[in-house]
Amino acid sequence: MRMLGAEAVIECLKAEEVEIVFGYPGGAVLTLYDALFKTNFPHVLTRHEQGAVHAADGYARATGKTGVCFATSGPGGTNLVTGIATAYMDSIPLVAITGQVGVSLIGKDSFQEADICGITTPITKHNYLVKKVQDLPRVIKEAFYIARTGRPGPVVIDISKDVFNDTLDFEYPDSVELRGYKPIFSGDASKIDLVVTELEKAKKPLLFIGGGVNISGTSEELRKFVESTGIPVITSLMGLGCIPCDSAQHLGMVGMHGTYAANMATMECDLLLGVGVRFDDRVTSLVKNFAPKAKIVHFDIDPAEVNKNVRSDFRVIGDLRWSLPLLAEKASMQGLQKWQQETGEWNKLVQEWKKEKPPASELEAAGIKPQAVIEKVSELTKGDAIIVTDVGQHQMWTAQSYTFKKQRSFLTSGGLGTMGYGLPAAIGAQITLPEKTVVLFTGDGSIMMNCQELATMADNGLPVKIIVMNNQVLGMVNQWQRMFYGKRYSHSSTKGCTDFVKLAEAMGVTGLCVTEPEKLDAILEKALKMEGPVLVEVLLPATEDVLPMVPPGGRLDQMVLGGVF
Numbered sequence: 001m002r003m004l005g006a007e008a009v010i011e012c013l014k015a016e017e018v019e020i021v022f023g024y025p026g027g028a029v030l031t032l033y034d035a036l037f038k039t040n041f042p043h044v045l046t047r048h049e050q051g052a053v054h055a056a057d058g059y060a061r062a063t064g065k066t067g068v069c070f071a072t073s074g075p076g077g078t079n080l081v082t083g084i085a086t087a088y089m090d091s092i093p094l095v096a097i098t099g100q101v102g103v104s105l106i107g108k109d110s111f112q113e114a115d116i117c118g119i120t121t122p123i124t125k126h127n128y129l130v131k132k133v134q135d136l137p138r139v140i141k142e143a144f145y146i147a148r149t150g151r152p153g154p155v156v157i158d159i160s161k162d163v164f165n166d167t168l169d170f171e172y173p174d175s176v177e178l179r180g181y182k183p184i185f186s187g188d189a190s191k192i193d194l195v196v197t198e199l200e201k202a203k204k205p206l207l208f209i210g211g212g213v214n215i216s217g218t219s220e221e222l223r224k225f226v227e228s229t230g231i232p233v234i235t236s237l238m239g240l241g242c243i244p245c246d247s248a249q250h251l252g253m254v255g256m257h258g259t260y261a262a263n264m265a266t267m268e269c270d271l272l273l274g275v276g277v278r279f280d281d282r283v284t285s286l287v288k289n290f291a292p293k294a295k296i297v298h299f300d301i302d303p304a305e306v307n308k309n310v311r312s313d314f315r316v317i318g319d320l321r322w323s324l325p326l327l328a329e330k331a332s333m334q335g336l337q338k339w340q341q342e343t344g345e346w347n348k349l350v351q352e353w354k355k356e357k358p359p360a361s362e363l364e365a366a367g368i369k370p371q372a373v374i375e376k377v378s379e380l381t382k383g384d385a386i387i388v389t390d391v392g393q394h395q396m397w398t399a400q401s402y403t404f405k406k407q408r409s410f411l412t413s414g415g416l417g418t419m420g421y422g423l424p425a426a427i428g429a430q431i432t433l434p435e436k437t438v439v440l441f442t443g444d445g446s447i448m449m450n451c452q453e454l455a456t457m458a459d460n461g462l463p464v465k466i467i468v469m470n471n472q473v474l475g476m477v478n479q480w481q482r483m484f485y486g487k488r489y490s491h492s493s494t495k496g497c498t499d500f501v502k503l504a505e506a507m508g509v510t511g512l513c514v515t516e517p518e519k520l521d522a523i524l525e526k527a528l529k530m531e532g533p534v535l536v537e538v539l540l541p542a543t544e545d546v547l548p549m550v551p552p553g554g555r556l557d558q559m560v561l562g563g564v565f
């Protein structure tokens, strides 16, 4: 059928079963927006392009599907950059479609021109500049294929304004033929036999799970393996939720703000199975001291991850959807139940470490404890909510104190650490999962970075519950200044003049405030029961630290558990 390029884009999205697009219009995409209007294609107008890309990312993390966003040329495209980099660092499938100036104007510093392909090359899995309308169907087909296969990631399609206005005989390709891109699904099964042999020999094995498990949706396969072997488990920030936090084998998050048990187990284990992890420096601290007594096994879909940060002794390259069921099967065939007895001593030891009482800050002031806020929400939602965070102390307290029970239930910017991610990501999750409780924990610094999206939330009637942990400081920065910069609090106070309740109300969101510990539980309960979007501002002392903490460059067993620094 003959149609406009802009109409063809919409047809391609339908063919890819895209449910919704997040975006913001402008000159270069006016014809595209006109096509959206005519087809009534679902679209959410955010208040900033950064909001659109984070919303598409939140949608992708919560559903496992590919998120899609639109932006215009120039500033529209550059406003996507942080969100694209956020998705890239956490391997999130995303297709960003941007408008570009007319073909004859490209490269001439035209009005609203920016070289989006050039700018996004290091932060995308792939990107395209489309100058011919006939290329559109193939390019879009390829872009979705690349975004969601293999190790997922963001793909940018920059489309010249002329292309939207030109016409073509539309036909969507059935398949993709890409030379040089052959995503791996299944790998070498004999490698798994080697891993099982190592497991049989190990006396102190430890399973380390990461974001790859969440992305591939393989928590069920992993759970079977954990149950049949009784192996203790640690997770990265991105791996939270894949194994219920309250299960006996779960020792908690490892790394800079990891639990005592997880960090000690890493130092002592003799075999570490890393599954869908990338050994980030927030996990390993100094690499030479990471898991010093262990042989390391690395399960990953991306061969480029192998030996990037940590040297592994064995590798299983392939999709976890292939390798984990095979591992579980082979392990149970080898009768690893028997091996459970041999590792009994080890399991007893890790359970002792688990009892180590939660650390306390000596600077702890009277007032509401941040951990109490999160624990109450955890209790009220029974681990069944989608939890979203921004970046800072509140993010780490959430990771430590919420009892996650399900995969894809924790949306947070792990790799890039993007303040401002939370509010739009919560929008993306809630819009696709209207029956779910979506709770955003954010800080007084972070919420300000994309607070305009409160309006998007209200306009779309999204019942997200936002909890602003207001300590009136850029808490994580403040903590580092307290610990490592002689308490010289350089520009880390937000001064506390912003009235978050009024800010919420101004944008159509109900605002509540808690200042006294005795009222905390009742107000949280009320907020969670209320219909529509609610923002609860919780006033917290500024001096509460995130503990334990492994000082930068320290060993995992040198974590600071409490006290004054």
Ligand SMILES: Cc1ncc(C[n+]2csc(CCOP(=O)(O)OP(=O)(O)O)c2C)c(N)n1
Pocket (backbone or CB within 6 Å): 390, 391, 392, 393, 394, 395, 417, 418, 419, 420, 442, 443, 444, 445, 446, 447, 469, 471, 473, 474, 475, 476, 477
């Ligand atoms: C876009 C961006 N800018 C700066 C930082 C550096 N940074 C990390 S945590 C933090 C403070 C966060 O403060 P707030 O949102 O109030 O949360 P809190 O730590 O108090 O819980 C800053 C500035 C960042 N992560 N992202």
